[in-house]
Structure formats: structure tokens, C-alpha cells
Amino acid sequence: xxxxxxDLHIHSYLSPCAGPEGVTxxxxxxLAYAVKNGFxxxxxxxxxxxxxxxGAEGTWYEKQNYAWISSxxxxxxxxxxxxxxxxxxxxxxxxxxxxxxxxYGKFDFIVIPTNHLHLSGFTCRGDEDVRxxxxxxxxxxxxxxxxxxxxxxxxVAHLTDTGIMGGRGYLEALSIISDEDYIRLFRKASRxxxxxxxxxxxLKTNDDxxxxxxxxxxxxxxEGCKFYLGSDAHALHIFEGMRExxxxxxxxxxxxxxxxxxx
Numbered sequence: 001x002x003x004x005x006x007d008l009h010i011h012s013y014l015s016p017c018a019g020p021e022g023v024t025x026x027x028x029x030x031l032a033y034a035v036k037n038g039f040x041x042x043x044x045x046x047x048x049x050x051x052x053x054x055g056a057e058g059t060w061y062e063k064q065n066y067a068w069i070s071s072x073x074x075x076x077x078x079x080x081x082x083x084x085x086x087x088x089x090x091x092x093x094x095x096x097x098x099x100x101x102x103x104y105g106k107f108d109f110i111v112i113p114t115n116h117l118h119l120s121g122f123t124c125r126g127d128e129d130v131r132x133x134x135x136x137x138x139x140x141x142x143x144x145x146x147x148x149x150x151x152x153x154x155x156v157a158h159l160t161d162t163g164i165m166g167g168r169g170y171l172e173a174l175s176i177i178s179d180e181d182y183i184r185l186f187r188k189a190s191r192x193x194x195x196x197x198x199x200x201x202x203l204k205t206n207d208d209x210x211x212x213x214x215x216x217x218x219x220x221x222x223e224g225c226k227f228y229l230g231s232d233a234h235a236l237h238i239f240e241g242m243r244e245x246x247x248x249x250x251x252x253x254x255x256x257x258x259x260x261x262x263x
Contacts, residue, residue: 009230195261
């Protein structure tokens with residue numbers, strides 16, 4: 001399938017949450033994954049908080065500065081694969097983004113999650129109920145879209161994943177959000193030109209839960225949003241079956257090349 005030719009959200013051994021398995025998540029192994037799957041574009045996006053932006057003091061983000069994540073450079077290349085250098089920064093509970101404007105140009109692609117609500121105390125209070133988490137999902141995405149960012153190279157990460165709330169709470173929160181709110185937010189996202197990431201695991205999701213995942217993305221497509229695929233892989237075993245997963249998602253949403261977010 002033509003749409004499935006990239007993976008723009010990949011972590012290396014430089015992301016602390018890769019854990020012990022992350023040691024094999026080298027640039028060479030990431031490139032080999034792209035070559036094996038016939039991808040023409042990939043991007044390494046390690047966790048990052050700009051040392052010039054206050055807010056990460058005393059957190060694990062403090063170590064994730066530019067000197068640290070850029071130590072993976074230069075990236076290996078292949079004649080058939082563009083291997084880009086990006087980052088996954090974050091937005092704290094005051095909606096401050098961990099990347100200063102003067103450093104936008106250091107990255108080919110910038111991934112920003114608005115639903116890292118598992119980071120209690122940093123991105124939210126941590127004791128919100130499901131309705132509050134649903135409201136935060138909307139308000140944080142709204143805030144991101146209001147900021148002065150180079151949206152032509154910005155992607156909003158994993159909008160429908162478990163970062164919203166543990167257990168099945170994330171599915172309940174997504175169900176609470178109305179079509180009207182989804183339409184309003186994705187219409188704004190389309191106007192801004194930001195990329196919308198697709199990376200939920202179709203292969204391990206039942207049909208009912210899949211419909212909860214698909215609803216916002218179907219609305220986003222109707223509103224003219226552009227999409228990209230991101231495995232969010234932190235270890236090599238995550239790559240297994242990823243092309244099949246990407247293909248299933250793309251088919252379910254009826255995605256074509258015209259729907260692709262291109263850096």
C-alpha cells in the first residue's frame with residue numbers, strides 16, 4: 001500500500017523509557033528495519049526537553065537535552081531511505097512546550113504528545129477522573145494548536161493511547177468526547193497544517209475498541225487533516241508486525257497518498 005512507506009516516531013537507546021531492551025535500538029538497527037519493510041522515510045524522535053526552557057528541573061526530562069539526543073548523529077543513510085533527525089518533546093501542565101523557537105531548526109520533525117497524562121504532577125495533577133481527563137484531552141490539544149509552531153514539521157503523537165488514563169479509562173475518556181469537539185479541534189488542526197499520528201495496535205484490539213480509536217481519526221480525515229504513521233518503538237521487537245499494523249489502520253481509514261503528512 002502506497003501510504004505505508006514511512007515511520008516518523010521511533011525512539012533509540014537514548015530514550016530512558018526504552019529500558020534494558022533499548023540497548024539494541026541503535027541507528028543502524030533502525031535503518032535496517034526501514035530497509036526490510038520498504039520504507040522510504042524514517043525519523044528518530046527521542047524524548048527531549050530543551051535546556052533553555054524551564055520546567056523539567058528534577059524530572060527525567062532534565063537529562064534529555066540536545067547534547068544528549070544529538071549524540072546519535074550523524075545518522076546512517078541508505079540510497080532508498082531518508083533517515084531524519086527529530087525529537088519527541090512534551091507539554092507540561094501549564095501548556096509550556098519543551099522546545100524553544102530558536103531551536104526549531106535543529107530538527108527535521110517535532111513530535112508533541114498532548115496526552116502524556118500518565119506523568120502525574122508534570123503534565124497534570126494526576127488524580128483526575130475520566131471526565132476531567134476527557135476535558136484535558138480537548139483543552140491541551142486546543143492549546144497546542146494555538147501556539148506559534150512550525151506546524152509544517154510538527155506531529156501530534158498517539159492521540160488515542162493509554163497515556164490518557166490507565167486500564168480501560170482511556171477508552172471511556174475518548175468515548176465521552178463529543179463529535180462536535182472532535183470536529184472543532186480537527187478542523188483547527190487541518191487549518192494549522194499539523195500532522196496527526198496513527199500508531200495504535202490494530203492487531204491486538206477488538207472490534208468494539210477499534211471503533212473508539214477510529215472515530216476521531218475518521219472525523220479528522222473528514223476535516224482535511226493529514227496523517228503519518230509512527231510506531232513509537234522503543235525496542236526492536238516492537239517493529240515486528242508493524243508494517244501489517246500500519247496497513248490495517250490505513251485500510252480501515254481509507255487513506256491514500258493525498259492524506260499523507262509529508263515533511
